[in-house]
Amino acid sequence: MSERSVNIQELTEHKLLWGDLMWVKKSGNSTRVGSCGEFVDLEFVNKLVEKEATLEMNSYINWKLVNEQLEVFKKLEVATNERERVELRDQFWIPFSSTFLGSEEGSYIDWFTICYRSFYELPKDIEDIYYLKNSDALKRSMALASMTTLLAFAMGHMNYSFLKKLFNSCLVADLDFVNKGMSEFHLRDLEKQRVEQSSAFESQLLKQFSHHGANVDQYLDQVTEGEFIFKHLVKLHHENLSLGNGPEGLWSSEVGDLAHIMSFVENLIPYVDFDLRKGDATGLLTDYISKLRGFERLKAMMRLEVGRTA
Ligand SMILES: [Fe+2]
Numbered sequence: 001m002s003e004r005s006v007n008i009q010e011l012t013e014h015k016l017l018w019g020d021l022m023w024v025k026k027s028g029n030s031t032r033v034g035s036c037g038e039f040v041d042l043e044f045v046n047k048l049v050e051k052e053a054t055l056e057m058n059s060y061i062n063w064k065l066v067n068e069q070l071e072v073f074k075k076l077e078v079a080t081n082e083r084e085r086v087e088l089r090d091q092f093w094i095p096f097s098s099t100f101l102g103s104e105e106g107s108y109i110d111w112f113t114i115c116y117r118s119f120y121e122l123p124k125d126i127e128d129i130y131y132l133k134n135s136d137a138l139k140r141s142m143a144l145a146s147m148t149t150l151l152a153f154a155m156g157h158m159n160y161s162f163l164k165k166l167f168n169s170c171l172v173a174d175l176d177f178v179n180k181g182m183s184e185f186h187l188r189d190l191e192k193q194r195v196e197q198s199s200a201f202e203s204q205l206l207k208q209f210s211h212h213g214a215n216v217d218q219y220l221d222q223v224t225e226g227e228f229i230f231k232h233l234v235k236l237h238h239e240n241l242s243l244g245n246g247p248e249g250l251w252s253s254e255v256g257d258l259a260h261i262m263s264f265v266e267n268l269i270p271y272v273d274f275d276l277r278k279g280d281a282t283g284l285l286t287d288y289i290s291k292l293r294g295f296e297r298l299k300a301m302m303r304l305e306v307g308r309t310a
Contacts, residue, residue, distance in 0.1 A: 002058075002059050003022075003056050003057070003058050003059070004056065004057060004059070005054060005055060005056050005057075006021070006055050006056065006057045007055070008042075008045065008046065008049050008055075011040045011042065011045060011055075012042060014116070014117065015039045015040050015042070016037070016038075016039060016112065016113060016116040016120075016142065017034050017035065017036055017037060017038050017039070017040055017057075018036070018057065018059055018060075018061045018109060018113050019036050019057045019058045019059035019060050019061060019109075020032050020034065020035055020036055020057070020058045021033050021034035021035075021040060021045075021055060021056075021057055022055070022056045022057070022058060023048055023053050023054075023055060024053075024054040024055070024056050025053075025054075030056070033045065033048065033055075035273075036060060036109055036276050036277060037108075037109055037112060037139055037142070037143075037276040038135070038139055039131075039135065039138060039139070060107065060109060060276075060277035061107075061109055061110055061113060062105060062106060062107070062110050065095055065105060065106055065110050066110050066113050066114055066117075068091075068095075069092060069095065069111075069114045070114060070117055070118060072088050072091050072092050073114065073118035073119075073160070074118075075088055076088050076158070076160045076163075077160040079160070082158070085158040085159075086158070088158075089153060089154070089156075089158055092150075092153060092154075093154060096111070096150060096154060097154075099111065101299075107276065107277055108143070108274075108276040108277075109276040109277060111146055111147075111150060112142055112143060112146045112276065114146075115142075115145065115146035115149055115150065115167060116142065116146075118164075119145075119149060119163065119164045119167035119168065120167070120168070120171075121164065121168055121223065122168060122171055122172075122223070123222050123223070126171075126172060126175065126219055126222065126223075129175060129178060129179065130175075130178065133178050133179065133181075133182075134178050134182050134183070136184070136187065136273075137174055137177075137178050137182055137187070138171075140174075140187075140269060140270075140271055141170065141171045141172075141173065141174055142171070143269045144170050144173065144237075144265055144266065144269050145166075145167045145168070145169075145170035145171045146167070147265045147268060147269060148166065148167075148170050148261055148262055148265045149163050149166050149167040149170070151261045151264070151265065151298070152166055152258060152261055155257055155261070155298075157258070165223065165224040165225075165227065165230055166230065166233070166258075168223035168224070169220055169223060169224055169230040169233065169234055170234075170237075170262075171223070172216050172219040172220060172222075172223060172234070173213055173216065173234045173237050174212060174213075175212075175216050175219050176209075176212040176213075176215035176216050177209050177212040180209065180212075182209075186206065186209075187271040187272065188271070188272065189203055189206060190206070190271045191270060191271035191272045194267060194270065194271060197267070210238070210247045211247050213234045213235045213236065213237050213238060213247070214235045214247075216234060217231055220234060229258075232259075233258055233259060233262055234262075235247075235248065236248060236250065236255060236259045236262060236263065237262045237263065237266050238263070238266060239255065239259065239263050240263070241255065241259070241260065241263055241294065242294065246263070252294075252297070260294055260297060260298065261298070263294065264294040264295070264298055267294070
């Protein structure tokens with residue numbers, strides 16, 4: 001962990017907190033005013049700054065890893081041929097697999113920061129819906145979007161513009177649910193089903209929201225120029241592909257690899273607060289991932305795709 005002071009410009013530019021934001025009082029006591037992985041509450045922080053508050057960030061991030069990967073995605077944005085893109089994917093794959101399929105460097109917050117700084121482009125009116133109705137849902141959507149986009153890149157979807165649209169599509173996947181009143185209670189219910197690996201939306205309470213992925217076309221049009229593929233993917237994000245009993249009732253063999261990634265990540269990311277600093281240094285995440293539905297298929301596909309570097 002490293003501590004350093006931060007200013008309001010820095011926070012405005014990079015709203016996703018890369019550590020815990022502390023308000024240090026004149027007495028020397030400090031209070032946490034934002035947690036790692038949340039969006040900073042700029043209005044509140046501005047009020048503190050007006051009172052000449054000192055702000056410090058207790059950062060848990062591995063900046064070396066983050067900066068190297070930000071470079072990879074910058075180069076991907078301007079890459080002009082497939083060979084270049086494949087080489088950039090190789091540079092990404094080794095640290096990514098160390099974090100999530102091995103037991104070495106990296107953590108969730110490193111990779112979420114990389115994705116936020118490389119792909120995030122949510123229109124202000126959509127941000128405001130989250131801020132006004134359920135900001136916890138935005139934090140969870142950031143996690144869903146990051147892991148989906150990174151796995152898509154790992155599996156050979158290497159066009160920067162496509163990945164950016166995929167990332168921002170994931171950010172609006174639950175917006176209909178949020179609009180209709182997704183509460184802390186819904187989040188806890190979803191988490192219970194996720195941990196038990198039961199079929200999503202089994203409870204009466206959630207049945208009414210089962211098709212929320214099919215009701216966000218207006219938001220998807222804002223972030224994807226209306227391309228069908230993103231509407232299709234978001235619609236399928238709760239499919240239970242191994243049992244065929246998700247909202248659309250589709251089976252594993254009936255969808256493409258991106259829909260597999262979406263439903264896999266939907267199962268991976270907790271709905272409740274989780275420690276973004278942990279990464280997989282303990283091996284717990286690897287162990288958890290390996291028990292998830294669809295993991296063997298994903299692993300097999302990734303090995304095919306990255307066989308040259310594995
Ligand atoms: Fe959802």
